[in-house]
Amino acid sequence: MIELEHVTKTYRTTKGPHVVLDDVSLRFHAGEGIGVLGRNGAGKSTLLRIIGGAEAPTSGRVRRTSRVSWPIGFAGAFHGSLSGEANCRFVARIYAQDIDRVVDETRAFAEIGEYFFMPVRTYSSGMRARLAFGLSMAIDFDVYLIDEITAVGDKPFRKKCGEALEERRARAGLVLVSHDLAMIRRHCTRCLVVSRGALSDYDDVDEALKVYDQSLSA
Template identity: 35%
Template sequence: MSSKFPEGVLACTGLGKAYTIYARPEDRLKEWLKGGHHGDTFWALRDVSLSIRPGQTVGIIGRNGSGKSTFLQMVAGILNPTEGVLHTRGRIAALLELGTGFNPEFTGRENIRLGASLLGLDPDTIEARIPDIAHFADIGHFFDYPVKLYSSGMHARLAFALVAHVDADLLIVDEALAVGDAAFSQKCMRFMREFRNRGTLCFVSHDAAAVINLCDSALWLDHGKLQAFDDARSVCREYNAMMLGQTRQQGIHRSGGRILPPPVVTEIPEPLLTAPVTEWPDCFLDTVDLVDETGASVHALRGGERLSLQLSGRIDKSDPSLNAGFIFKDRLGQALFGALTDVTLNAHCDADGSFEARFIFDLPMLRAGDFSFTAILASQCDHSLIVRARRDEAFVVRLDPQRVTHGLLPIPVEVDYRVVSRVHNFRKSES
């Protein structure tokens, strides 16, 4: 690597990728036989210069066709630049198009061996990690079936399980989580949050909220050009303003005709989800169930129901500050709400430490999608929270609101309108 970029995991100057588009098939043959140029040049990416430092988490945003995948394919070594200089260092693991690099005739196990060896792992290390990879993918006996029999979701599981276990210095994830179920998507988001502590991450998404939640920086590409590369929140704000047809100045929050400075938002980490689990003897969660007012277990909901989340397990009674709790998460693993017991479990359990806890709440009105509950046992020690046991995605539900949802929250809105015509005149209200 050139000494010009001694610190960056990735650095490029004047990077560009061009393709030739031919109006007719014979134009390609003429160019090959006679030379010259017989087509139009299309620049998928041009004049991109940036540097990504070790440990940086970069979200890459932009409309379809903006050059995001082209940029990442060059970083991963799949495409060669047409112009400019690109430098990378360390091991790069890329999760781009589903199934890229997999031989459809090979089994999942065989493809893992092949893919891990291409990423530089020795055979002994690969064999030692295959059980963990198979557990992460969680595709059961299909792990030993040919990949050509896999669904798109199983492709995603196998591919992510591979890149999660190859000790990458730079991890690239390009919209591959869109096909997975809620539990798998949250498992991947949880891994990427943990990966930020030891590596560099490039994450492509059309969801600005996911970029802000996961990344410290954002790279905005538009029509193959670099528009912005800065703090994730400010770049996403400008991107959203552009998508709404506003200028950057119009995208700034306004009140009463007065331009206000951008709000100062401090990200508060959720220790119940991010803290490592410090195991405690005989401390575990057994069952997690969500029931309605009739006591029936429910997985499909409309929103607004009165529900009861029931937890049971066992604790070590010597811990005087242990509490049970839960976190309700969306598809991307973002905590929406949660609670801990008001009193410690020590004084409210059986002689053998068995306990039951119940949380009763009204489910918010939410847009359609998959959500999950994470169950937790945690104790307060010296003003800090210590997680003793945690079951991620312990209970998964699907919400399907009765009415079409616009936006993130389907808040009931009363509609009042009047129709006037020569024939009749009536007024109607609905909510």
């Protein structure tokens, strides 16, 4: 179970405080597939960081009783001068996983060949996405937070991600930020629309997509 109670997130800027999330509450259980829609800069990634615990809310509470992943995105928190392998070992260590197993599984999933042993700064964004996604799938989480990872991947990678998520959905939940509506339709049964600091919660994905579409053209 993950629960956000009256969460507000404010960032300090030179022009004064900027409210990204304004008193939002949310509750979901670990098995749910939740799509997150919103315009660029609406606060989707902030929402993921707060759900995962990478950032604390300015006010309000977050409760987690499930194992939640870090927000998996193509930029990631890889160190550019370390190899893909060294980055994987680091993440496996901080999650107390079997390091060799995580490295092998990530390498097999990412399919980036010898690049796996080269510094991450030499990677293209698609290759980073492969590494990040493969690494997250090698660690057992109850809920995966995925932040537009497929946006930079090629078609085979997107297909592979879709299949991996499908397989994982049987035992884990998903919070998926994506502009790929087909992907949200495929993996999610519930949808959040982030707009002007507020969350609208829809049990019907198609309805959410419709409302979101209208808000874009409005």
